[in-house]
Amino acid sequence: MESGRIKTMRKVFIMQKAHTSRGHKPLVLAMAIAAIGLTACGGSDNKSSSGLKKVFNCTDSSTSGARVICIGSASDLSDKAVQDELIEALAGAETGDTFVLPQGRYAFTNTIDFNGLVDNIPVSNLTFRGAGMEKTIIDASGAASDGFLINNTNNLIFEDFAIYESNNNALKVTKSDGVIMRRMATVWETDYQSTNGAYGLYPVQTSNVLIEDCYVKGSADAGIYVGQSDKIVVRNNIAEKNVAGIEIENSTEADVYGNTATGNTGGILIFDLPIGNGKYGSGVRVFDNNVEANNAPNFAKVGTFAGGVHIVPPGTGVIVLSTSDVEIYNNTIKDHQTTSIAITSYMLPDDKVAAVPDQDVGGEVMSYGDIHPYAEVFMDGWSPFVRNINIHNNTISLAAELNNPQGALIQDLIDGYTAFHTQLPDVAGGKTTVPHILYDGVGELLANTPNPGGEGESIMQAIAGGINQVAAAVKANIPGAPDYTAIDLSKFAPYATDGGLCQSANGIDGVDLFAASVYETSATAGTFVDGSPLTKLEQLSGNLSLAGAIMADPNGTMSCASGFEGTAATVTFNAQTFGCTADDSTNPSCAL
DSSP: OOTTOOOOOOOOOOOOGGGOOOOOOOHHHHHHHHHTTOOOOSOGGGBOTTSOBOBOOOOOOOBTTBOEEEOSOSSOOOHHHHHHHHHHHHHTOOTTOEEEOOBEEEEOSSOEEEEOEETTEEOOOEEEEOSOTTTEEEEOTTSSSOSEEEESOSSEEEESOEEEOOSSOSEEEEEEEEEEEESOEEEOSSTTOTTSOSOSEEEEEEEEEEEESOEEEOOSSEEEEEESOEEEEEESOEEESSSEEEEEESOEEEEEESOEEESSSEEEEEEOOOOSSSOOOEEEEEESOEEEOOOOOOOOOOOSSTTSGGGOOSSEEEEEESOEEEEEESOEEEOOSSEEEEEEOTTTTOGGGGOOOOOOBTTTBSSGGGTOTTHHHHHHTOOOOOOSEEEESOEEEOOGGGOOOOOSTTHHHHHHHHHHHHHOTTTTTTSOSSOSEEEOOHHHHHHHSBOTTSSSOBHHHHHHHHHHHHHHHHHHHSTTOOOOOOOOGGGGSOOOTTOSEEEESOSBTTBOOOEEESSOOSTTTOOEETTEEOOHHHHHTTOGGGTHHHHSOTTOTTOOSSOOOOOOOEEEETTEEEETTTTTTTSGGGGO
16 A cells, blocks of 8 residues: 555445444423314314414513513414514614414415514524423415524524424524524424435524423424533433434533433434534533433434444434544433444544545646535634543443344444354344444544555555645645645644543343444554455454454443533523523532
8 A cells, every 4th residue: 555545445345155321301391292183172263273272461671771572462363473573673684673473373375584683783682482392383385485584683592382293493593592492393294304404403504592391393304402602501301203312413512401302313422524614622510311212213304424424324322423532421221122332433434534635736626615525614614533432321222123223324233243144143142133233444544554654654544644744735735725734733643541432320120231243443453455444344354263253342441530520501691501501500410
């Protein structure tokens, strides 16, 4: 292999046949959800099409700088009147306004769209309040896009209403500092349909985000999604029958606790995607959640990124993809038919991450993006690796009859594990086909293995360094090429001691827990053929003495003297603070 080059990694996993305690949970919320959709009593003249009685019960209690704007009136609670009055009120919004939505189900035909910048001065401190998530329902099925779209305004509160059947996202907030979503519901009433909208609660490019006591159901992407944001607390919510129950993506300083995720394709996701805007994630804690039986089919549309939620294997509890500094602890994770926790670099969804840089400057290479499929996002600061992941003290279990791994992305891997268990049925005793904690390991292997013929750099450092060299040639030889930022090679360096995946004290008394990597992670244990790494299953086909490494961790891959310990996230909203070190300091979850 030439210095600075690596052959494109094969995605081959199959073994050859010839070798063939928890804090408070949102129980009151669950009771409220059960009431959604129940027909209210009252006369038919003032009912919505769902049978939910329409009620106007709002008093103008405005004070200076804090107007209360009642939407609708006692004489007119028609769908059109409520929609049009809300749109009109927002058009004249002032800082400090509270918009009170009436009880009832209201069919809207327009997105409630608000941009808070007026003459470059933001209108802020707005509150949208209903009569309760089961009492005020905005049916957004008639709107072409989002239910609510709020941009460029700070200190927003959404509470006590529901948004149903949005054709895109139910509640999207962007470019805002200070967002509270409390006792909100987003619902698609038909289960597991790709035609459902994408996101339920969707703050993106935001900071100081609190999402609590909410209910999300039926989204074809994520029920609760917080992306490209920082200072986040997601607590005491229920997410069911979505593709992803809760997703924290490209975000920092996030606490996810006290939630219930059930009936989704994947329960809780922590992702870092190559978005190219400088926003990448770290510092996420996932603790004291109930993640149970997320075995739904994956009904997401194929997205822009190879690592989008369309790749989530049905039957996965928690997934960490290409992000670092994550602590997962004291969760109850049970009854997932594929795996309880999956930790993977971006090499699994797209092996082109480890492709050879193209050096044909002036020919095939006319821009930085031509050098390598991920050259520009590497330059932007994105890393495909998972580092400093600490999984500890989780209760993990699987009912034997649910052992039925799924997922198109990992089908070759599933086939390999199945063949392995056919040959050696006593290894896992029928308890699980795929390890309960599954680590791809290939990113760590490529970061740890010296580049053959190099000067001491790792394979991935050689790839990144090669991109830098070609980028310099593009800048020097292609007219009009913009300036570029060289890739930080330290992001591609070998893993530090205890810098990969650590797992300890997981499982349940009397039941064996299986935790293993797909690839060996050390340069001495890994095997390459024609420049491509072999999985443990592939290595096993020629050496049955390696069988013990398939389902367990004999080489210390997941053993750490000291794993990553995250710090509590704190949300600041005006003069209030929220989180484990603030309003929730006495919550047993926060004392873990």
